[in-house]
Amino acid sequence: MNQPMPSRPSVLLFDVNETLLNLQPLEESVDAVLLENGASRLWFTTMLQYSLVMTVSGQYQPLGEIGAATLQMMAKNREVVLGAAEAKEALKPMLSLPAHADVRGALERFKAAGFRMATLTNSSTAACRAQLDNAGIADLFERQLSVETPAKFKPHRDVYQWAASEMGVPAGDCMLVAAHAWDVAGAAWAGMQTAFIERAGNQVFPLAHAPTFSASDLDGLFEQLAGK
Template identity: 25%
Template sequence: MPAFDPSRVEAVTFDSYGTLVDTAAAASVLEGTVANPDAVAREWRENALFMSVVAGPLDTYETYMELHRLGLADALRAAGRDPTDERLRELNAVYHELAPYDDVAGAFTRLDAADYAPSILSNGDPAMLTSLVETTGIETTVHEQVSADALETFKPARALYEYAADQLDVQPTHVAHVTAHWMDVQGAQNAGMQGVWLDRGDAPWTAYGGEPHLTVDSLATLCDRLFD
C-alpha cells in the first residue's frame, strides 16, 4: 500500500460512531437490565453493523437508528430479555447522547483553521448526526454532514464515498478518510481516498485485505502528520 501523502489532502472526512463518539458508553443504559452490560452493548453494536452490511446486497434499507434498535432487540433476547418496543426505543435513544472522545473538538478546530474542511461521512441518519455534532462540540467547525441516508446505502459501498467527495467538491483522491473501523478504511481506499485508521485500542488491524495508508493513535497525531 502506498504511503500516506499529506500533500494530496484537500479535505478530511471522519466516520462517527466508534471514531468520534464512544459506542461502549451505551452500556450505561443496560445496567440493572442484564448481567454483563459491556458485553451486551458490544453485541448490540456489532449486530447493527452486520445488518448494515447485509442490507446492501439484499437491496433493503432501514435507518441506522432503526438498525441499532433491531440490533439491541437481538442482543437482549440473546441475554434472556424480551423488552417491549417502547423500552427498546428508550434504551436505543442513548445513541443520541454518546460521550465524545476527548481529542475530537480540538482536531476539528485545527483542521478547520487550516482549510481542510473537516466533515462527517457516516452511516448515521441525519437526526443521529445532528445529535453527534452537538455532543462533540463541533457545530462551528464541521463543514459537511454526509449521511448514508442520502443514498439509502451503507458503507463500504463505493458510491457513498464518491458522493461525500462530490459534496465537498473535491476528487476522492484528495480526501483523507479517518475511521476506527477496518472495513471503512478499505471502503474509502477502494473509492480512491487515502484511508487513515484511527487505532482506538479496541482491536488489532484485520488480516483481511490491504493495509491503511496511515495509522494514528489520536486525532492530534493525524493533525501533526498533515501539518508536517
C-alpha cells in the same frame, strides 16, 4: 507499513461513532438491558452486520431502527423480554455521546491548517445533527453527510464516491478518518486516502490496503499531516 500519500488531502471525512464520540454511555445502557458486561460490543457488530444485509439486499432503514431490532434479537437470545419501544429507549444515549478528549482541539487545528472537514456517518441525518450538537463540535464541519441520502451503508463503495462528489473533489483528494477497520478498508478500495485512529479494541484488517496513516488519536494524525 504506511503507504506513501500522493498529495495532501483537501477534504477530511470523519466517521462519527467511536471515531469522534465516546461510546461508553451507550455501551453501559446496552449492557444493562442485555444483563451482560461487554455484550454491547457484540450488539454493535450485529447492528453493522444487518445494516450490510439490508444494503446488499437493496433495502434501507435508519441505523437506529436496525440497532433497536438487533438489540431485541440479542435480548431474546438471553431470554430478556424487550419491546420495540424499550429497545429504542435503551439506545437514546447514542444521541448525546461525549466527544473523545482529543477531538475538539484537534479538529480546530485541522480547520486552522486549511483542511475542509465533513462527517460521513451511518447514522441518519437527524441523529448525526443531534450527536454533533450535543457533543459541541457541529460548528467545525462544513458538511454533515449521512448514508441516508444514498440509502446504502458504509462500507459500500457508492457511499464514499457519493461523499466525494458532494464535496466537489475526486475521491483521491479525500481522506476518510475512522476508528473502524471495515470503514477504512472500504474507503481505500473506493479510491480514498485513509487514516486509522487506534481507539481501544480496534485493529486494522490485514487483507485490506494498509491505511495511509495510523495514529493513536486525532492529535497524532494532525502531527503527521501537518508537513504535507
